[in-house]
Amino acid sequence: MPLRDRHAETSPTNAHxxxxxxxxxxxxxxxxxxxxxxxxxxxxxGLVALHDVELTxxxxxxxxxxxxxxxxxxxxxxxxxxxVRPDSGTLHWRGQRLRRHRPHQLAKLGISRTMQAxxxxxxxxxxxxxxxxxxxxxxSGTVAALLGTAGxxxxxxxxxxRALAVLEELDVADVRDALPGSLPYGVQKRVALARALxxxxxxxxxxxxASGLSSAEMDExxxxxxxxxxxxxxxxxxxxxxxxxxxxxxxxxxxFGEVIATGTPERVRADPLVLDAYLGNAADGEERAGA
Amino acid sequence: xxxxxxxxxGVAEAPASGGLDRPRTRVVPPLLVxxxxxxxxxxAVVALTLLTDPFTNLRIATVGYYLVAxxxxxxxxxxxxxxxxxxxxxxxxxxxTVALLVLHVPAFPLWADLLLAAVTSGVxxxxxxxxxxxxxxxxxxxxxxxxxxxxxxxxQRFPELLEGSNxxxxxxxxxxxxxxxxxxxxxxxxxxxxxxxxxxxxxLANLAxxxxxxxxxxxxxxEVAASLAGVHVGRTKVLAxxxxxxxxxxxxxxxxxLLGTAAPGSFTPALSLSxxxxxxLGGLGSLWGALWGAxxxxxxxxxxxxFSDLLHLPTNVADNLPLALYGVVLVVVILLFPHGVQGGLHxxxxxxxxxxxxxxxxxxxVTDADDPRSEGEA
Ligand SMILES: Nc1ncnc2c1ncn2[C@@H]1O[C@H](COP(=O)(O)OP(=O)(O)O)[C@@H](O)[C@H]1O
Ligand SMILES: [Mg+2]
Numbered sequence: 001m002p003l004r005d006r007h008a009e010t011s012p013t014n015a016h017x018x019x020x021x022x023x024x025x026x027x028x029x030x031x032x033x034x035x036x037x038x039x040x041x042x043x044x045x046g047l048v049a050l051h052d053v054e055l056t057x058x059x060x061x062x063x064x065x066x067x068x069x070x071x072x073x074x075x076x077x078x079x080x081x082x083x084v085r086p087d088s089g090t091l092h093w094r095g096q097r098l099r100r101h102r103p104h105q106l107a108k109l110g111i112s113r114t115m116q117a118x119x120x121x122x123x124x125x126x127x128x129x130x131x132x133x134x135x136x137x138x139x140s141g142t143v144a145a146l147l148g149t150a151g152x153x154x155x156x157x158x159x160x161x162r163a164l165a166v167l168e169e170l171d172v173a174d175v176r177d178a179l180p181g182s183l184p185y186g187v188q189k190r191v192a193l194a195r196a197l198x199x200x201x202x203x204x205x206x207x208x209x210a211s212g213l214s215s216a217e218m219d220e221x222x223x224x225x226x227x228x229x230x231x232x233x234x235x236x237x238x239x240x241x242x243x244x245x246x247x248x249x250x251x252x253x254x255x256f257g258e259v260i261a262t263g264t265p266e267r268v269r270a271d272p273l274v275l276d277a278y279l280g281n282a283a284d285g286e287e288r289a290g291a
Numbered sequence: 292x293x294x295x296x297x298x299x300x301g302v303a304e305a306p307a308s309g310g311l312d313r314p315r316t317r318v319v320p321p322l323l324v325x326x327x328x329x330x331x332x333x334x335a336v337v338a339l340t341l342l343t344d345p346f347t348n349l350r351i352a353t354v355g356y357y358l359v360a361x362x363x364x365x366x367x368x369x370x371x372x373x374x375x376x377x378x379x380x381x382x383x384x385x386x387x388t389v390a391l392l393v394l395h396v397p398a399f400p401l402w403a404d405l406l407l408a409a410v411t412s413g414v415x416x417x418x419x420x421x422x423x424x425x426x427x428x429x430x431x432x433x434x435x436x437x438x439x440x441x442x443x444x445x446x447q448r449f450p451e452l453l454e455g456s457n458x459x460x461x462x463x464x465x466x467x468x469x470x471x472x473x474x475x476x477x478x479x480x481x482x483x484x485x486x487x488x489x490x491x492x493x494x495l496a497n498l499a500x501x502x503x504x505x506x507x508x509x510x511x512x513x514e515v516a517a518s519l520a521g522v523h524v525g526r527t528k529v530l531a532x533x534x535x536x537x538x539x540x541x542x543x544x545x546x547x548x549l550l551g552t553a554a555p556g557s558f559t560p561a562l563s564l565s566x567x568x569x570x571x572l573g574g575l576g577s578l579w580g581a582l583w584g585a586x587x588x589x590x591x592x593x594x595x596x597x598f599s600d601l602l603h604l605p606t607n608v609a610d611n612l613p614l615a616l617y618g619v620v621l622v623v624v625i626l627l628f629p630h631g632v633q634g635g636l637h638x639x640x641x642x643x644x645x646x647x648x649x650x651x652x653x654x655x656x657v658t659d660a661d662d663p664r665s666e667g668e669a
Contacts, residue, residue: 081519107521119516121509123576131502132509133520138502142530148321148497156501157318195520 033095034059034203034233035080040089042075042257049075051257053089057203062225062234064244067254068277073237074116076254077205081106081113107136112201116208116237118192120180126191127176130163133195137162166198167191170224186217197228204228206236210243222246245269253277325496329489336485345477349549350589352481355488356545357585361569362495362578363538368567369575370504371531372511373423377435379563380442381539382546383555384412389544390459390553391452401465401548405487408544409537416536420529439563443555458554465548484545491541492578498534499578507531561614572621574631583632591617 037055041048050072057063065073078084080091082101091098093109106113112133121129138159144152167173170190180188189209196204209225210218218240225247228234238244244251244265251268253261255277261268268274336355340348364378385408392404399407419438423431446453453459466479474482498504509517510527518524547553569588574580592613599609628635 083515103515103518104521104523106519113519115516115519119513119519121512121516123508123512124505128505128508132505132517132522135502135506135521142503145501145503146494146498148323148325148493148501150318150320152497152501153318153320159502199521 032058034093035235036090036092037076037080038090038092040076040079040086040091042072042079042084042086048257050079050086050254053254053257053259054262055252055259057233057235059202059233060229061249062229062236062247064248064251065235065237065254066239066241066244066251068239071254072257073254074207075257077113077207077237080111080205107199107201110199110202111205112196112199112203113205114189114192114196114207114209116211118180118188120188120192120195122179122181125177125179126172126183127160127163127167129180129191130167130194130198131159134159134162134198136199163194163198166194170194170197185212186214189213193224201232204232204234206234208238209236210238210240218243321497321501322493325493328496329493333485333489337482340478340481345475348475348477348481350593352477352484352545352549354585354589355481355484356542356549357566357569357588358581359488359491359538359545360542361566361573361584361588362492362581363535363542364566364570365575365578365581366495366499366504366507366538367531367535368570369577369580370499370507370511371528373528373531374428374432374567375423375435375535375563376432376560376567377419377437377439377442377563378535378539378566379558379560380435380438381412381416381536382543382562383442383558384415385409385540385543385545386547386553386558387446387453387459387543388412388540389547390461393461393463393547394459401463401483405541405544405548408547409541412540412543413533413537416532416534416539417529419536420532423532424525424528436560436563439558439560443558446555456555458552458556460552462551463548480549484549487541487545491538495534495538495578503530565614565617568617568621570631572624572631574628574633574635574637576630577633577637579636580631580633587617587620587632591620 033056035055035057037053040050040053042050053072053076055063055065055076065076067073075084079086082098082103082105085100091101093111101109121132124132138155140149140151140155164173164176167176170193172187172190172194175183175187175191180191183191189212193206193209196206210221213221222243225234225236229249236244236248248265251261251263251265252259253268253271253274260277261271261274263271336351340351343351360378360382363381364375367373367375367378388408388411389404392399392407419435423434426434446458447455465483466474466476470479506517506522506527507530509520510522510524514524517527543553543558546557550557565588566584569584570580571584572587573582573584595613595616596609599612604612624632624635628638630637
């Protein structure tokens with residue numbers, strides 16, 4: 001709820017921005033919240049990977065989670081996806097508490113994710129990779145598939161068409177019959193994005209979408225993210241400040257597992273805590289971005 | 292939910308979304324295609340049995356049940372990446388199910404015996420699969436090997452019922468009265484075996500060439516990414532085990548029907564290893580590979596026996612020669628074609644296509660040494 005007023009600089013709730021803890025009036029109003037992460041703490045042995053993390057994602061926004069390597073960004077995604085159970089804290093998806101949810105349930109909920117290491121299926125062609133991501137749209141079941149019914153064939157054709165449309169949208173349809181391993185990294189990243197997009201998610205989680213991209217590819221990515229915002233909600237994890245500043249409506253800054261700042265790019269850029277903790281290293285981040 | 296379909300920029304105009312309201316062209320059900328192919332294959336097998344002697348008829352039938360066993364293993368190991376060193380255990384279950392049913396429930400028709408063999412083995416596969424879904428790599432291999440070693444020993448535990456290491460012997464008079472004297476028994480048996488095999492292969496082809504086959508391979512390649520794509524990884528792995536166990540059970544049942552015996556000596560760990568070796572030899576990525584593997588299993592035995600007869604080798608050498616030669620050929624084939632016989636054939640076909648029409652996008656496919664989509668049914 002308080003995040004909704006984030007852009008209204010005159011709003012009295014602005015007082016909440018400076019600290020993550022203050023920002024927890026726990027107004028359980030979820031009418032305008034897609035995903036709410038409340039007080040999530042994750043420990044790996046003695047290491048506190050996330051501490052009391054708050055995140056509120058409103059529909060049709062691009063939210064950037066930034067922070068240096070090891071800050072807990074991927075862990076935060078893993079909590080949302082059900083790979084890691086938080087030691088404390090809650091998740092709400094469209095106002096519904098997510099309890100002990102499992103990764104394979106996400107697609108049905110309308111959440112897709114790309115992985116930092118891509119995780120493309122090496123033995124499947126590009127088209128098959130993307131068709132696998134479209135499974136959510138298949139109506140016929142296992143028995144129909146075993147029997148090879150007309151319904152399963154229609155499903156198969158539908159998945160194929162959906163996959164091809166997304167591949168075309170991302171300009172990678174020409175390599176649809178190639179195996180991912182034979183493609184340049186930038187193309188592989190697009191295939192991974194296509195596999196996540198073809199599910200037509202309501203929330204798209206992108207783990208380091210810009211890492212390893214050339215600056216031209218990065219510009220393309222910026223355009224694509226703006227285009228995506230028109231139809232879906234994006235949360236991206238990055239340590240490239242440059243990209244995040246260009247596309248995000250909101251930024252959450254993590255440092256050593258804690259949210260140290262939340263707000264618009266301008267606000268975060270000016271936050272002394274952020275400058276202290278993160279922007280000190282931003283120079284090399286942007287160097288890499290330009291490489 | 293529906294709004295996401297129409298509101299996506301760009302994709303909305305593409306044929307993928309919103310297409311559900313559009314009238315669509317008819318699709319051919321895979322079942323129809325595969326049944327037709329199976330009919331053609333059956334005609335070919337029948338023709339072959341008519342042209343050959345009873346001995347060869349028996350071998351043709353043997354190729355049939357090995358084919359279904361190796362094809363089941365292809366789904367489990369080739370498609371789903373679960374290496375099983377114990378597939379013979381499922382053949383054991385199928386064979387003993389048929390034997391016990393023939394002996395104790397003679398009223399059951401043969402098809403019911405075979406069906407029950409497949410079901411019994413499927414239940415065992417379900418249990419094994421549930422346990423195996425938590426195991427990876429060498430642990431899974433070890434556990435399945437233990438199954439292959441341990442299960443035949445059950446015959447010693449229940450000597451009254453299972454007759455210990457002598458096994459069960461029985462006769463099945465499957466030839467219909469009208470055909471007695473017209474069709475030799477082995478020929479009829481070969482037909483029965485191949486009808487069952489081809490029906491099983493129709494189901495396997497439906498599975499392998501559709502969404503399920505893709506899901507199996509996705510889980511093999513990356514379990515985390517597969518689960519993010521909405522795949523229930525554990526359930527998929529159990530399904531692979533179930534299907535391959537059903538095939539193994541059917542194969543064992545067919546073997547018992549063909550030989551009229553079920554004895555523990557036929558289901559040694561060596562059988563399980565030979566099945567896996569046959570799969571690797573034929574090509575892991577496709578059901579066609581299972582055919583080459585099954586042919587190799589049967590004909591290596593035959594050829595090496597002829598060969599050792601020719602050389603008058605002592606029996607202790609002759610007995611081990613098939614296995615040794617099999618190993619040598621396996622190594623040679625894998626060195627020449629890393630993706631097995633089917634991979635080599637596929638490569639060859641792409642080469643030919645590429646040389647005939649250099650500009651049809653075929654060339655970039657040549658790099659995909661073993662296109663896993665080239666599977667089909669025999
Ligand atoms: N499964 C895990 N087991 C133990 N430690 C982990 C695990 N996952 C992450 N960590 C640790 O948690 C911290 C945060 O990691 P991560 O979320 O990957 O950071 P980021 O994505 O921001 O670079 C790191 O110190 C990392 O080593
Ligand atoms: Mg990370």
